[in-house]
Amino acid sequence: MSTRQTIHYSVIVPAYKENGNIRPLITRIFTALKQYDSPVPAEQVEVIIVDDNSRDGSVENVQALQHEGYNVRIIVRTTERGLSSAVVRGFQEAVGDNMLCMDADLQHPPEYVPTMLAALSPSATFVLGTRYGKGVEMDKDWPLYRRVISAGARLLALPLTTASDPMSGFFGVRKEAFLKARGLNSQGFKIALDLLIKAKIAPDAIAEVPFSFGVRAEGESKLTGKVMIKYLEQLGELYWYKFSSLLVVLVVFIFVILVLLARSFLGSLEPASQHK
Numbered sequence: 422m423s424t425r426q427t428i429h430y431s432v433i434v435p436a437y438k439e440n441g442n443i444r445p446l447i448t449r450i451f452t453a454l455k456q457y458d459s460p461v462p463a464e465q466v467e468v469i470i471v472d473d474n475s476r477d478g479s480v481e482n483v484q485a486l487q488h489e490g491y492n493v494r495i496i497v498r499t500t501e502r503g504l505s506s507a508v509v510r511g512f513q514e515a516v517g518d519n520m521l522c523m524d525a526d527l528q529h530p531p532e533y534v535p536t537m538l539a540a541l542s543p544s545a546t547f548v549l550g551t552r553y554g555k556g557v558e559m560d561k562d563w564p565l566y567r568r569v570i571s572a573g574a575r576l577l578a579l580p581l582t583t584a585s586d587p588m589s590g591f592f593g594v595r596k597e598a599f600l601k602a603r604g605l606n607s608q609g610f611k612i613a614l615d616l617l618i619k620a621k622i623a624p625d626a627i628a629e630v631p632f633s634f635g636v637r638a639e640g641e642s643k644l645t646g647k648v649m650i651k652y653l654e655q656l657g658e659l660y661w662y663k664f665s666s667l668l669v670v671l672v673v674f675i676f677v678i679l680v681l682l683a684r685s686f687l688g689s690l691e692p693a694s695q696h697k
């Protein structure tokens with residue numbers, strides 16, 4: 422049995438009404454970790470499900486998995502809701518220094534968990550599962566409207582980060598980098614983007630792991646129009662966060678130029694007034 426001291430890796434799974442997906446998710450994660458070539462030992466990994474009071478049997482399901490020896494626990498929130506804040510809560514509760522976030526619905530392949538966790542290191546403080554890497558593609562069954570939304574959202578984030586897929590919900594971060602982030606936006610869906618900017622992750626500290634984004638195994642997506650509006654609000658906040666100091670410098674620069682121009686203009690008028 423693992424003790425807190427031996428846990429170096431924490432997998433955080435935000436979940437809302439995902440009972441049907443929990444068992445396959447947990448068993449597939451640990452099966453992958455128990456493979457002989459897994460770069461990460463299964464005994465060093467805990468899984469934390471952050472559930473927003475789904476009351477769909479998820480708690481009982483997790484208890485059954487615990488009895489079978491899986492290192493998984495479930496946090497049930499009753500006063501808060503939302504994907505990003507659930508992820509932040511999971512990161513705060515995590516014992517491991519290497520933390521991974523993944524969806525419950527099996528769209529993020531559990532077989533990638535060992536590679537994603539192993540990609541984190543003191544120099545690679547952020548790992549991003551990317552759907553735009555070499556050799557991968559969105560699942561061919563992904564509806565066109567989702568591809569269009571995803572491409573548009575990605576385009577709007579281009580000025581903010583060099584990461585190829587900052588919209589991804591499959592990502593990891595080192596605890597020390599997470600703790601540096603101030604004022605995380607816990608309203609939206611895009612916690613990875615928020616972290617990349619607010620934890621000031623340098624481009625060369627981002628490891629990217631290409632993966633193919635599957636279709637949801639069970640249940641329904643929670644990506645609604647409201648969530649998309651929240652994303653636009655989040656983008657506005659991040660643009661301000663990142664570029665407001667640049668704006669101040671620009672305004673000061675323009676002001677100095679105007680003062681210099683005014684002085685030289687007034688200077689050019691001076692000899693004429695002296696001849697009067």
Ligand SMILES: Nc1nc2c(ncn2[C@@H]2O[C@H](COP(=O)(O)OP(=O)(O)O[C@H]3O[C@H](CO)[C@@H](O)[C@H](O)[C@@H]3O)[C@@H](O)[C@H]2O)c(=O)[nH]1
Nearest residue numbers: 435436437471473503504507524525526588590642643644
């Ligand atoms: N605790 C909690 N979990 C939530 C909530 N809303 C969603 N989740 C969980 O968050 C995960 C993703 O939710 P989905 O509803 O499956 O989202 P999606 O539309 O498939 O979006 C995914 O792909 C996007 C990229 O296109 C990602 O940006 C997004 O983060 C997510 O991974 C699932 O495990 C879901 O149960 C919530 O309010 N509370």
Ligand SMILES: [Mg+2]
Nearest residue numbers: 526528637642
């Ligand atoms: Mg999904």
